[in-house]
């Protein structure tokens with residue numbers, strides 16, 4: 001699904017700002033059929049949870065309603081009119097006046113509806129969006145709603161970040177011609193000094209397609225006719241990590257010799273390949289430095305914010321990070337576009353986090369519940385997971401910054417049932433995009449020998465916490481255990497290995513001369529120990545620290561106002577580890 005853009009043939013109205021807002025408990029039976037009777041207003045984009053000083057809103061389980069009036073620009077007569085929601089977490093319903101126009105499940109990918117027949121140019125309509133924050137064993141990510149002895153509903157979940165909900169990304173009204181570009185797929189290759197751009201344009205309506213490529217200065221460097229084909233750019237400038245270069249592919253729909261739709265897409269020419277135990281970008285070994293991140297800030301929750309976007313990337317540049325993982329869900333498209341423009345490499349992840357019912361019991365010594373089964377992860381979960389993979393790849397396939405798909409974080413891959421669950425999903429991801437390596441992120445409880453699915457993937461991505469969850473405070477033992485495990489993976493698979501998570505909770509300002517967990521000194525020593533081991537492992541191709549910044553989680557006895565493994569605090573102040581990482585990453589040669 002193409003991101004809405006303003007072009008010579010399309011217009012765009014961003015519907016961000018304050019909307020009327022109400023919980024389902026206050027909104028009445030059919031809240032979309034009238035003006036919402038509510039004193040509350042909520043900003044879009046933002047998660048709603050932390051806005052109001054009201055735990056009934058923060059802890060709400062179920063639907064909430066957003067509503068505003070929208071005027072269709074009067075010049076849109078004869079155009080198709082569409083409403084697009086960049087994300088509704090976790091399920092959304094859109095009403096134009098009294099009519100339901102689209103429903104969508106999956107909290108981090110966009111959806112839209114053609115509403116032309118329900119609205120009129122120059123006139124207003126009532127736009128109501130319902131958002132449901134509930135997770136079940138059949139959603140991605142999974143969760144469960146429980147009801148306690150007092151009849152209170154609670155949302156529980158297995159992932160370690162707060163279940164922020166609402167409209168955390170933009171909502172758009174846009175116009176587009178009936179005969180238009182619906183989708184573009186671009187695959188790039190390099191042939192000597194030339195760049196080869198394979199493209200496919202899907203249109204609605206019967207029309208011809210013309211494609212032009214412009215360089216960064218706007219000069220035309222290639223053209224082609226037809227809905228699919230190949231364009232060569234002689235003397236191409238490659239998109240490189242740290243040195244982004246973007247061309248613009250302009251797809252035009254032509255009817256009777258006239259251009260009726262035009263859609264520009266930023267593209268970068270680069271190749272990605274796994275060869276033996278190397279990860280190659282443009283044929284050169286690439287070593288990932290950086291973080292697992294979160295979309296998480298105070299007050300706005302997961303609400304997209306351009307100021308934090310720019311600041312986070314500046315901090316990543318300062319510290320010498322060349323990459324990050326969109327742990328644990330697809331991020332706002334603005335983030336990927338920014339990564340494209342700034343040469344930051346992305347591992348792009350679905351929201352399949354927490355497919356592991358044994359982890360909490362495993363960590364806290366409680367009962368171990370099986371992950372796969374009719375009431376846990378089942379066929380419907382798998383179907384939702386397949387849909388999450390489809391929507392991620394459909395949305396992000398053209399970003400040069402995206403070099404690998406991660407189809408899940410820390411599933412229960414140590415049990416036999418994980419294989420029939422994951423095999424078709426890995427096949428699906430490869431079919432949808434044969435050009436990028438695929439991975440899943442392996443959990444500590446499924447080490448080499450126990451894990452049942454790593455052979456299905458191209459890169460071994462491991463999350464390991466030796467010195468934190470195990471060997472707590474004992475970095476000497478941690479070093480030996482980490483090295484032994486990594487050597488086991490290397491010997492068994494011969495594939496590239498990335499440490500996609502390693503980290504220690506650290507309260508900024510906590511200090512000790514001893515190796516005391518939770519102190520800034522311990523976080524530095526913990527990272528140093530990991531790095532010593534990584535540098536001894538030949539197959540190592542990357543290190544992404546958990547986490548870029550402190551972030552909010554559900555309450556629990558191992559979380560102090562959230563997860564404190566950030567190298568930066570939640571408000572982006574550096575802990576001592578930030579300086580230590582900067583000193584390593586700005587000098588690292590591998």
Ligand code: GCB
Pocket residue numbers: 159160161328409410463501546563565
């Ligand atoms: C993990 C998870 C991540 C958690 C982290 C932790 O393995 O992938 O979501 O936040 O550990 O800090 O426990």
